[in-house]
Amino acid sequence: MTAQPLLDVQDLTVEFTTRRGIVKAVQHVNISVAKGETLAIVGESGSGKSVTSYAVMRILDRAGKIAEGSVMFSGIDVKAATEDQMRDLRGREVSMIFQNPRAALNPIRKVGDQIEDVLRTHVQQAQVADHGEKAIEALEQVKIARPRERYHAYPFELSGGMCQRVVIALALACNPQLLIADEPTTGLDVTTQKAVMDLIVELTKRRAMSTILITHDLGLAAAYCDRVVVMEKGRVVETATAADIFANPQHPYTKKLMRATPRLGVSLRDLLPEEESRAAMAGLDPAIHHTSQDPSQLTDPRVKPGRDENPKPLLLVDKLVKEYPRQGATAVLGKLFGRKPPVEPDMFRAVDGISFAIGHGESVGLVGESGCGKSTTSMMVMRLLDQTSGLIQFDGEDIGGIQPAAFARLPQRSRIQMVFQDPTDSLNPRFTAARAIADPIMQLGDIRGRDALRARCEELATMVGLPHNLLDRFPHQLSGGQKARVGIARAIALHPKLVILDEPTAALDVSVQAVVLNLLQDLKARLGMSYLFVSHDLNVVRLLCDRVIVMRTGRIVEEGSSEQVLGDPKDDYTKELLTAIPHPPLPIH
Amino acid sequence: MLTMIGKRLMFAVPSLIGVVIVTFLLTRALPGDPAAYFAGPAATKEAVEQIRKKLGLDKPLIEQFFRYANDLAHGDFGNSLTTGQPVATEIRNRLPASAELTLLGLFVSVAIAIPLGVLAATRPGSWIDHLCRVTTTAGVSLPVFFTGLVLVYVFYFRLGWSPAPLGRLDVFYSAPPTVTGFYLIDTLIARDLEAFRSALSQLILPATTLAIFSLAPIARMTRASMLAVLASEFVRTARASGLSPATVIVTYAFRNAMLPVITTLSMVFSFLLGANVLVEKVFAWPGIGSYAVEALISSDFAPVQGFVLTMAVMYVLLNLIIDILYGVIDPRVRLEG
Numbered sequence: 008m009t010a011q012p013l014l015d016v017q018d019l020t021v022e023f024t025t026r027r028g029i030v031k032a033v034q035h036v037n038i039s040v041a042k043g044e045t046l047a048i049v050g051e052s053g054s055g056k057s058v059t060s061y062a063v064m065r066i067l068d069r070a071g072k073i074a075e076g077s078v079m080f081s082g083i084d085v086k087a088a089t090e091d092q093m094r095d096l097r098g099r100e101v102s103m104i105f106q107n108p109r110a111a112l113n114p115i116r117k118v119g120d121q122i123e124d125v126l127r128t129h130v131q132q133a134q135v136a137d138h139g140e141k142a143i144e145a146l147e148q149v150k151i152a153r154p155r156e157r158y159h160a161y162p163f164e165l166s167g168g169m170c171q172r173v174v175i176a177l178a179l180a181c182n183p184q185l186l187i188a189d190e191p192t193t194g195l196d197v198t199t200q201k202a203v204m205d206l207i208v209e210l211t212k213r214r215a216m217s218t219i220l221i222t223h224d225l226g227l228a229a230a231y232c233d234r235v236v237v238m239e240k241g242r243v244v245e246t247a248t249a250a251d252i253f254a255n256p257q258h259p260y261t262k263k264l265m266r267a268t269p270r271l272g273v274s275l276r277d278l279l280p281e282e283e284s285r286a287a288m289a290g291l292d293p294a295i296h297h298t299s300q301d302p303s304q305l306t307d308p309r310v311k312p313g314r315d316e317n318p319k320p321l322l323l324v325d326k327l328v329k330e331y332p333r334q335g336a337t338a339v340l341g342k343l344f345g346r347k348p349p350v351e352p353d354m355f356r357a358v359d360g361i362s363f364a365i366g367h368g369e370s371v372g373l374v375g376e377s378g379c380g381k382s383t384t385s386m387m388v389m390r391l392l393d394q395t396s397g398l399i400q401f402d403g404e405d406i407g408g409i410q411p412a413a414f415a416r417l418p419q420r421s422r423i424q425m426v427f428q429d430p431t432d433s434l435n436p437r438f439t440a441a442r443a444i445a446d447p448i449m450q451l452g453d454i455r456g457r458d459a460l461r462a463r464c465e466e467l468a469t470m471v472g473l474p475h476n477l478l479d480r481f482p483h484q485l486s487g488g489q490k491a492r493v494g495i496a497r498a499i500a501l502h503p504k505l506v507i508l509d510e511p512t513a514a515l516d517v518s519v520q521a522v523v524l525n526l527l528q529d530l531k532a533r534l535g536m537s538y539l540f541v542s543h544d545l546n547v548v549r550l551l552c553d554r555v556i557v558m559r560t561g562r563i564v565e566e567g568s569s570e571q572v573l574g575d576p577k578d579d580y581t582k583e584l585l586t587a588i589p590h591p592p593l594p595i596h
Numbered sequence: 597m598l599t600m601i602g603k604r605l606m607f608a609v610p611s612l613i614g615v616v617i618v619t620f621l622l623t624r625a626l627p628g629d630p631a632a633y634f635a636g637p638a639a640t641k642e643a644v645e646q647i648r649k650k651l652g653l654d655k656p657l658i659e660q661f662f663r664y665a666n667d668l669a670h671g672d673f674g675n676s677l678t679t680g681q682p683v684a685t686e687i688r689n690r691l692p693a694s695a696e697l698t699l700l701g702l703f704v705s706v707a708i709a710i711p712l713g714v715l716a717a718t719r720p721g722s723w724i725d726h727l728c729r730v731t732t733t734a735g736v737s738l739p740v741f742f743t744g745l746v747l748v749y750v751f752y753f754r755l756g757w758s759p760a761p762l763g764r765l766d767v768f769y770s771a772p773p774t775v776t777g778f779y780l781i782d783t784l785i786a787r788d789l790e791a792f793r794s795a796l797s798q799l800i801l802p803a804t805t806l807a808i809f810s811l812a813p814i815a816r817m818t819r820a821s822m823l824a825v826l827a828s829e830f831v832r833t834a835r836a837s838g839l840s841p842a843t844v845i846v847t848y849a850f851r852n853a854m855l856p857v858i859t860t861l862s863m864v865f866s867f868l869l870g871a872n873v874l875v876e877k878v879f880a881w882p883g884i885g886s887y888a889v890e891a892l893i894s895s896d897f898a899p900v901q902g903f904v905l906t907m908a909v910m911y912v913l914l915n916l917i918i919d920i921l922y923g924v925i926d927p928r929v930r931l932e933g
Contacts (some may be wrong), residue, residue: 066835069720097838105836110829113848116925123849125837160929177837 012039013217014063014185018076021055021062025070032058032071034241040185045211045218047228047249049264050238050514052487056221057515060187064101065093079444099129104207106190108170109352114163118173119158122180129181149206167377168199172206179210186211189221196376196543201587223516224266227360229253230589237261267521269546270590273527275310278521280552290567319403320364321537322388322505326399329358329383329561354443357383359561360397365505370531370538372552372569374545374584380561385507385541389425390414402504421501428510430490434482440489441478444468444496452501467496470533471526476522488519492526507539512547524551545588549573557581604919608912614666615908620661629894634677662902673905674898683902686868687884691906692882693764694876698868699781699808700799705864707809710857717826717853718845724827735812735817740871744805744878748815751801759797766794802879809871810864817860820911821853823875828852857925862918869907929933 032440040046051233061067061271063078065085078085080101085093105111113121122142130141139158146154149172162170167233171191178186192200208231211218222228228235228249235252237245245258256262267278330355351562358380365371373381386392388399388480389409399407406419414420424447434443441464447541448454454463465475471492482490491511508527512520526561527550531538542548548555555572557565557580565578576582631648632639639647648654652663659812666675673683716728751758759766764779769791772782780799783792823832826849834848873885880886884903891899 064836066832094840097836103836105829105833107829111833114832114928115852116847124834124839124843125686128837128839128843174833177833240670254728302679508609519803 013042013044013078013081014038014040014219016059017061017079019073019078020060020075021067021071022074023068023071031074032241033062036238036241036243036244038236038246040217040219043212043215044234045208045220045232047220047222047232047235048049048238049222049228049235051223051264053240053516054222054238055241056238056290057189058218058241060103060189060221062246063187064097064103066097079192089281095129096126098183099181100176100183101185101187102181102183103345104171104174104178104186104188104191106193108174108191109162109167111174112170112177112585114162117159117161119146119160122146122177122590124174125177125180125532126277133416138292142180143270145180146173148210149176151176162359167195168203171195171199171203172411175210176204179214182214183216185217185219187219187221190223191220192227197545197584197587200227201589204398204589205214205230217355224589225253225264226270226519226589237264241394265519267518269517269520269524269544269550271546271549273550274526275550279525288430310331321367321369322365322539323398323400324364324388325362325398325400326360326383326397327358327362327384327387328356328360328395329380329387329392330356330395349558356561358387358394361558361563363556363563363566365537365539367504368535368537369554370552372540372548373558374548374555375558376543376584379558379562381541382498382509384558385509385539386427388505388508388539389423390420397434418451421447422504423507424498424501424503424505425507425509426491426494426511427537430494430511431513431514433494434490436482439479439481440468440473440493442483443476443482443493444500447500452541460534463500464496467500468492470499470530471496486519487515491515491519491523495523495530499534499536501552502534502538505537506537507541509541510536510543513544521545545573545584557584600923601920603914604916605912608916612905612908612912615905616660616665619901619904621662623900624657624660625903626892627894630677630897633895642696658767666906671777673902676899677896678894683761683898686887687897687902687906690884690887693881694869694872694885696778696780697799697802697864697881697883698806698872700803701867702810702868704803705807705814706861708807709814709850710818712855713815714822714845714850714853716815717822718818720823722737725819728819732812732816735815738808739874740805741808741874741878743808744802744875745806746877750912757814758801760800761798763880763882764795764798765791766798769794802875802881805875805878806868806871810868811866813860814857816854818857821856822849825849825853851925855922856920858918858925862914865914866911869910 016036016038019033019036019038020031023032024235036055038046038048038059038061048059048098050056057070061071062073063080065073065088067073074085080096081531082206083096084094085096088096089299102426112118118334119139119142122145123130124140126138126141128146130138130214143154143158146157151169151172157165157173165173175191177577186207191207192203195203207218210216216298217233218229220232229252230352232249233245233251235245236243237252237258239260245252245256245261247257251259253265256265263280269278322430322556361380362382363371373384375381383392387394388401390406390409394407398405401419401423404419406414409417409419438446441461444464444467445460448460448463454460468475468478473489473492473496473533477485477489482493485493494511511527515523524547527538530536538551540548552569553568554567556563556567557572557578559580565572565576565581572581573585576585629644631644631651631653635647645654652660655663664674669880673687675682676686679686680793702789712724712731714730716722716725719725750788752761764863765771769788772779772786772788773790775782780792782788783795788925827844831844831848834844869885872883873889875881876883876886877889885907888903889899890896891903919929
């Protein structure tokens, strides 16, 4: 490490002026980054990690300002610099990669032009003969195939991973000294994540650049960074080298974060903070208030009650196919606008003849990357979508023949329920929590009368560990974890036999995820439900599911018990998925 | 592109047929008997019957309709009963007057509203933002006939700055030879600057009236849309890349913000065509709006039908232009077709 750091943040406090007064998003933060160093800032939502980086770039919202402290970047005082000086710095000396690459690019401008805009701003015409050629070169460096063609592509024509490569090209086009990557791979598939992260590391190392990686994923931080800064509620709680922090975390918050991260060799209970975990082991989970729970069931969360009593599976799916027509108009207009004609056949098979079964009380993980057909499959099982062909049998009845529109009014509807991915978007913003939970009961249940309905809502709230005083709040007044609980309470309100969980924890912080996963596990044991758990996160699937189905391009590539598939994968694709997950160097006990 | 335009025009055919049927039925359902109207108050029953027969109004409705449709197919909109002129000729003569007024009004309002909205969005809370808010609120709360009358009262009656609100040209000037039908352009072609000035001074007040009316929705939409786009992630990316504020606002924010503004623009244009009727009345403008109102009052079917049909065709064309504009601005629309 050199004596003078490239970036030196001292005692930084950032304030936001809101309607309810001044909020300090970041307080007294000290961070320094040496030349060529890769630093991770780790924290959950609201920890101030992004705000810190925006303050470094001075691109805070109008309401935010650096209240105290100093930010020095290679001898320049960022706090005191004029806007013109800052503009010269941004993109040329410090640049940034954002979460959600598709949104980070101008949707109606060719990607090549967007890279050129940056080049034109920072590189003098005299130095570079042709900005266009330089932009193509930048695309080449991020390993985009056929960069000359891609130059003319619009963001919507590229995949998420490809868009992120373009954003990286944009950020690195002017050879900056510092790259700030704000959750660069959140929302990308694991294999894409690996490719993107490897690319960032390779490019920055080759240019001897410094990098700040902002992430909520400890595994990612450990795998790619030299040093880790842990932030909680606007403060830095711990700074250490990556190896040290995993071997010997000092701060209780760091320890809690590490415990909560799903990883190899731990059970679901291990994710909870120690005291809660012990309580849960003893059948006294404080979050759930079990009344008549057999503690022996809780010691092993993988017990499948009643699974062998009924040899017939709860759900049987046979040779399920879903085809979508390719859009005719796209082809015609594509030709008119000089685009490549599609070479694929006219029908696109999203789900290509898959068969599987779910037993009573069993939880099955459906795993695959985006576009593999896992969501389409769950939608067909839910009867929200009609299949092209194939059989869906639920509890001995053929439900595959029922039209999705008619299914909503049938009694079977109440027996298959769903928990959705986004806890916020899946709740009506004008419904209180109680109204949201009561909704399915009012549609299909047999509880009538205000008081009875309220009592049932309260009972469900107790089951999912939602305090009763929150029942009259609207979704925007609840936290992410609380909203997830409302979604779960709504799904179990009608005593379903099968619950489809569509990435129920993907939008949650790890510590909240740990609690929600445990809740799901307890509810399953208590109510004897079966789960179809749709996810891209193999570590989570490993913890919650008895069996795993791995899907790729509409087909099942591997199926078996969780231990077997994830511990000793047979298929190359499963292996690829598993190796792409970044692991913390040492498991914590 | 041509296929798309062709397809869009094909889609317009059923709606035009619908318009023909509905206007025909509506005019027949209107209260008032044209035969009695034309016979005059002193006419005998026999005389009214005779006129009714002459107009073909004694025939069954379906026969009347087919005769009407057949005439339309031959480009014959029928004759006005009050003036005796063919409706097609009248509309052809009067449409440019209305179009000139509407387009100028829209142009003025766009020229003011869009910069106002953009400035208000880039400086929220500043005086220009408040100005934008006040203007838009005033604009929507004032009905056109009221603004029109106030403008005439102040600028003609009180201040005497503008000429009498009596048509498209001062009485001392003769109309320029018709090329486009727009006096502003035709006078320039004829190099008659005096007439140009006269035409312009006649246009200013009614065009301002329309502009005040249409300013509000455009400015408001521009502001809202700019605010949304300025808060978006790609604008943050552009700012984080150090692009100049001008590039960020024009290339990144404004072009994206234009999409909803264009939709609003097409809606405003439709409103203006409607608002025209009142403005033309107030300013004695010889447009198709006042023509249609006079015909309606006298239960004169043919001009009303001709007017509604002309408007329908203009809406179809307008929507087509909007769709093409969308395709030009937003590459995503092109693929969705």
